Amino acid sequence: MRAVVAQGTGGPEVLSVAEVPDPQAGPGEVVVRVAAAGLNRADLLQRMGFYPPPPGASDVIGMECSGTVAEVGEGVTQWAVGDEVCCLLAGGGYAELVAVPAGQVMPVPDGVDLVTAAALPEVAATVWSNVFMVAGLRPDETFLVHGGAGGIGTFAIQLAHALGARVATTGGTAEKLEFCRSLGADVTIDYREQDFVEVLREATDGHGADVILDNMGAKYLARNVDALATEGRLVVIGMQGGTKAELDLGALLKKRGAVVATSLRARPVEGKSAICAGVVEHVWPLVAEQKVRPIVHQVLALDDVAAAHELMGSGAHTGKILLTP
Template sequence: MKAVVITTPGGPEVLKLQQVDDPQLNDDAVLIRVAATALNRADTLQRQGMYPPPKGESEYLGLECSGVIESVGKNVSRWKVGDQVCALLSGGGYAEKVVVPAGQVLPIPSGISLKDAASFPEVACTVWSTVFMTSKLSSGETFLIHGGSSGIGTFAIQMAKYLGIKVFVTAGSDEKLKACKEFGADICINYKTEDFVARVKEETGGKGVDVILDNIGGPYFQKNLESLSIDGRLFIIGLMGGVKAEANIALILAKRLTVQGAGLRTRSVEKKAEIVSEVEKNVWPAIAEGKVKPVVYKYFPLSEAGEGHKLMETSAHIGKILLLA
């Protein structure tokens, strides 16, 4: 098969489509012929040599895919050859074929094309496992999403609105904020021209929001603590702004705050299967109802993975960038 290979750690130009060995099927997995895969920020870090795959997982990029099952392991009962599916991966999506544990496979959501289904597994599993399964975000609460126009952000906005939650977002341009508004965001804040802490306090009568989903890290840590309500929950899923922070941690005690981090890729096969099952039960119906839609900014052929990475690193996109195998 062909796969995108990191020829040496570096910039987008190091990604080359090459002939490689097919992955080997095991008894508890399925082999998928990939139709599409999606780019994630983690891919750009792995390309630079900063985020190696977990031991024993595919060396190729790609944390989600859609496609058609070509073969199934002998212990697999739910799936059969010919099924159209999408899947959460630990790696290997930037290829023509990938082997996936059966518990990480999902049916294509009703009404969604095979290729666009690749935009859902990683964002759905990340958002559902963090702010819903762990932080217990629920109807009537308030939710601040940093990077509202990202793949994670555009999904989180739609899912939260489906569940009756008031959504605040930050983004860096009027165009991105307009898109967030169209996806359902209630309060849209340009972090380049506004102090999001002040705006959150203003919009909540000084109370703050219940849950924050943060992909920035260090520079936002103190501001996030200030933006949370009593018993608020901060979930950190990215460190795009840096890893170091200086903060008044007395706020954590005074407000009884919870600060958590997430790493989906390194979870056990069993835990990933549990998350995938919860996503199918809770998220797939929202997609089937048309309340949560795929947000795809651009498609590239697999051979132009480097161009996709260049686009992602400009942060000009809204939603997901897909590679078509």
Template sequence: MKAVVITTPGDADVLQIQDVDDPQVKDDEVLIKISATALNRADTLQRRGSYPPPKGAPPYLGLECSGIIEAVGKNVQTWKVGDEVCALLGGGGYAEKVAVLSGHVLPVPKGISLQEAAALPEVACTVWSTVFMTSHLSKGENFLVHGGSSGIGTFAIQIAKYYGARVFVTAGSEEKLARCKELGADVAINYKTEDFVARVKEETGGKGVDVILDSMGASYLQRNLDALGLDGRLFLIGFQGGTVTEINLSTIFGKRLTIQAAGLRVRSAENKEQIISDVHKHVWPAFEEGKVKPIIHTSLPLSQAAEAHKIMESSTHIGKILLIV
């Protein structure tokens, strides 16, 4: 099969399509003929050599895909050849085929095209596991997501509104803020011109928000703690703003704050299966009701993976970037 290969760690132009061995399907796996895959920030880190795939995962980029099942392992009961699906991957989405555990596969939601479905697994599983399963965002609470125009952000806005939260976002341009408002954000803050802590306090009568989803890390940590209210929960899913900082512990102590962090890719197979089961139960109905939709910035052929990476690293996109296989 053909796959996008990292010829050597570096900039986007190191990505090239090459012929590689077909994946071998194990007893508990299905083989998916890939229709599309979607970019994630982690792909750019892996390309640069700083985010290696977990043990046993394909060496190729791509943490999610959609496609049609071409073969099933002998222990697989849930799926059959010909099923249209999307899947959460440890790697291997930038290719023509991928083998994946059957428990990491989801049906394409009604009303969503096969290609669009490639944009769903990573964002849905990331947001649901962090914001809802762990941070327990509930109806009527205030929720802040940084990078509201990203793939994660555009989904988080919609699913948080679906479950009755009041949504705050940060983004870096008026165009991005306007799009976030269209998706349901109640308060949109330009982080380049506004202090998000002050705006949060203003909009909440000084109380602060209940849950924050953050991919910045060190550069936002103290400000995130300041923006949280009593019993607030901060979940870190990235470190775009660095990994080392100094904070005032009295902020955590005084407001009984909870700080947690986790990646999705390195979780155990069993943990991912539980998350996917929960997503199917609680998130898929929102897609099928048309209340939550995939936001696609652009779709490019697999041969233009390098160009897709350049778009992602420019941070000019709103929503997800697809590669069509």
């Protein structure tokens, strides 16, 4: 099969397409013929050598895809050859074929075409598991997501809005913030010009955010705690702003707040399968009803993988970038 390979680590130029052996379906797995693969920030980190795949995972980059089941492994009864699916992966998505644990395979939601479905697995699993399973966001609570115009942000805004929360988000341009408002954001904050803590306090009459989903890490830690409401929950899912910062436990204690850091890729198959089951049960119906929709910025060919990584690294995109074999 054709797949993206990396000649060492570095910039997008290390990526190219080559012939590699086809994957085989092991017990409890299916092989999917890929229709499209979604890009994620973690893909760029892997390319640069900062985020290696978990033990046993494919060295090929790519943490989500859509496609058609091509082979079914021993013990798999819920999927059949020809089924149209989308998948949460530990790796291997930038290819024509990928082997996937059966529990991480999900049906394509009603009303979504097969290529566009590649934009859903990673963002849906990340938002559902962190904002709802971990942080327990409830209707009428205030939710802040940083980077609202990105893949995770656009999905988080829509899902939180659809489930009855008040949504605030940060962004870097007027155009991106306007797009976030069109998705359901009630409060938009230009992080280049405004202090998100002050804007959030003013918008909520001093209440703050009940749940914050943060991809910045160290850079925002103190301000995120400051922005929390009493009994607020901060979930850190990224470290774009560094890994080490000072935490004022007194401020956190005063608010009876919680700080949780999570990752999805390295979880056991059982854990990821449970998350995927929750997504299918709770999120896919909202997608089918068009209350939540995948946002695709651009679809590029697999041979244009370097350009796709350059686009993601530039931050100029809104929503997801996809690759088609």
